[in-house]
Amino acid sequence: LRNDLDQLVDVKGGFISREIFVDADIYRQELDKVFTRAWLLVGHESLVPNPGDFYTSRMGEESVILCRDKKSEIHVFLNSCRHRGMKVCRYEQGNASLFTCPYHSWTYTTDGKLQGVPLHRTLYDGVLDREANSLVSVAKLCNYKGSIWATWDKDAPDFLTYLGDAKIHLDQALDCRDGREGGSEVIGVHKWVFPANWKFAAENFLGDTYHNPSHRSVDLIGIGPSAAAGKKGRRDDELEKAEHVWISFPAGHGVHSAIQPEANEYTESFLDNPILEKYFRHCFEERKRRLGEGARLLPFVGTIFPNTSYHGRQPRGLCAWHPHSPTSTEGWRFFLVDKDAPKEAKEYLRRYYMRYSGPAGMTEQDDMENWLYATAASTGTVARRYPFNYQQSMGAYVTDHPLGGDVSKQVTEQIARGFYRRWTTYMQGGDWHELLGSPAGKRQAAE
Numbered sequence: 001l002r003n004d005l006d007q008l009v010d011v012k013g014g015f016i017s018r019e020i021f022v023d024a025d026i027y028r029q030e031l032d033k034v035f036t037r038a039w040l041l042v043g044h045e046s047l048v049p050n051p052g053d054f055y056t057s058r059m060g061e062e063s064v065i066l067c068r069d070k071k072s073e074i075h076v077f078l079n080s081c082r083h084r085g086m087k088v089c090r091y092e093q094g095n096a097s098l099f100t101c102p103y104h105s106w107t108y109t110t111d112g113k114l115q116g117v118p119l120h121r122t123l124y125d126g127v128l129d130r131e132a133n134s135l136v137s138v139a140k141l142c143n144y145k146g147s148i149w150a151t152w153d154k155d156a157p158d159f160l161t162y163l164g165d166a167k168i169h170l171d172q173a174l175d176c177r178d179g180r181e182g183g184s185e186v187i188g189v190h191k192w193v194f195p196a197n198w199k200f201a202a203e204n205f206l207g208d209t210y211h212n213p214s215h216r217s218v219d220l221i222g223i224g225p226s227a228a229a230g231k232k233g234r235r236d237d238e239l240e241k242a243e244h245v246w247i248s249f250p251a252g253h254g255v256h257s258a259i260q261p262e263a264n265e266y267t268e269s270f271l272d273n274p275i276l277e278k279y280f281r282h283c284f285e286e287r288k289r290r291l292g293e294g295a296r297l298l299p300f301v302g303t304i305f306p307n308t309s310y311h312g313r314q315p316r317g318l319c320a321w322h323p324h325s326p327t328s329t330e331g332w333r334f335f336l337v338d339k340d341a342p343k344e345a346k347e348y349l350r351r352y353y354m355r356y357s358g359p360a361g362m363t364e365q366d367d368m369e370n371w372l373y374a375t376a377a378s379t380g381t382v383a384r385r386y387p388f389n390y391q392q393s394m395g396a397y398v399t400d401h402p403l404g405g406d407v408s409k410q411v412t413e414q415i416a417r418g419f420y421r422r423w424t425t426y427m428q429g430g431d432w433h434e435l436l437g438s439p440a441g442k443r444q445a446a447e
């Protein structure tokens with residue numbers, strides 16, 4: 001596969017074969033080599049606020065249980081009984097004191113231990129090793145500002161090392177609007193299946209601003225935050241005056257962010273609703289006071305390798321692109337608000353999220369049209385002979401910018417090239433130094 005992949009993913013030349021988006025063997029290897037090693041988003045602590053709360057999620061194709069045990073500790077387990085593999089939890093969300101397998105009734109505690117085995121003394125001579133038959137737990141778990149991440153690889157670096165310099169960009173999605181760290185909650189989750197390879201979605205959020213013409217209808221019918229026909233969103237002035245940056249990070253993450261001019265002003269306008277006006281103005285002033293210079297960084301979008309994307313501005317939230325098959329993906333959007341925001345602000349944002357994103361939202365529908373037609377076209381016998389072109393803005397980046405990574409001031413496919421470079425490293429079984437973007441030579445020198 002090593003040689004094949006070098007031919008299929010020609011990052012230097014700027015060509016990537018359509019095979020990696022549709023081939024069944026490559027897809028099986030992705031599940032093994034990428035999804036069992038990389039840090040994956042599982043959920044958010046606000047989905048399991050009380051002891052015994054659980055939320056079933058996914059890692060790759062596999063079902064997992066995000067659970068808060070009786071002592072309030074958070075766990076992530078494979079949702080599969082150790083006896084014959086039945087799903088021990090078939091609900092999406094709830095509260096339980098025990099998980100009872102529906103097949104033969106083995107029971108597991110909320111911290112994953114096998115507790116009850118029917119006819120234990122008679123059929124197992126009372127000696128079945130309960131410890132060895134506990135639910136399979138992830139190797140590492142991280143609660144980062146409320147978002148829950150996990151990996152099956154015990155040798156993976158800690159989550160913040162994995163995140164590297166992409167941290168401050170992801171923070172913009174997780175922190176409160178007034179600049180306080182964390183403090184967000186999930187206000188709702190959209191889940192839907194679409195017929196496209198998961199990488200189309202991940203790549204879209206890496207900073208593919210080039211696809212903006214797809215969303216022309218959003219401006220025309222006024223689906224932006226201002227909801228005014230013919231106008232762009234309320235905050236677009238803010239974005240237009242800012243300096244935009246597209247950054248490819250060595251671990252494969254990519255972001256599109258913007259830096260406001262120094263004398264940035266409050267540009268929201270909710271004069272028809274004093275509660276919203278007061279709340280958003282307060283957030284703006286507080287953020288500026290708390291973060292100082294840091295408040296000039298405007299969050300936008302990004303993808304944390306491999307399949308977690310975020311929206312830092314409204315509609316603020318996290319997306320997980322769960323693979324189902326080479327040509328099918330389950331998209332999850334976790335919408336975030338400040339936990340202590342007024343009810344009116346939460347309701348306003350909830351409605352905005354629904355009309356903008358998710359399966360019924362305007363922008364997501366635009367995007368999905370592109371992804372699913374591109375996937376379908378890639379399965380064609382003739383079409384598969386022709387690779388995709390990734391030659392945009394070759395070499396137009398700097399490597400010594402304070403934000404880290406390869407920083408470009410123009411729209412660029414450098415981020416996509418970086419993503420697929422790292423994807424190839426995973427597929428070729430690279431070690432963690434290589435996966436984080438440290439070349440083997442540099443590692444040996446450091447050692």
Ligand code: FES
Pocket residue numbers: 081082083084085086101102103104105106
């Ligand atoms: Fe769960 Fe048999 S499969 S108890």
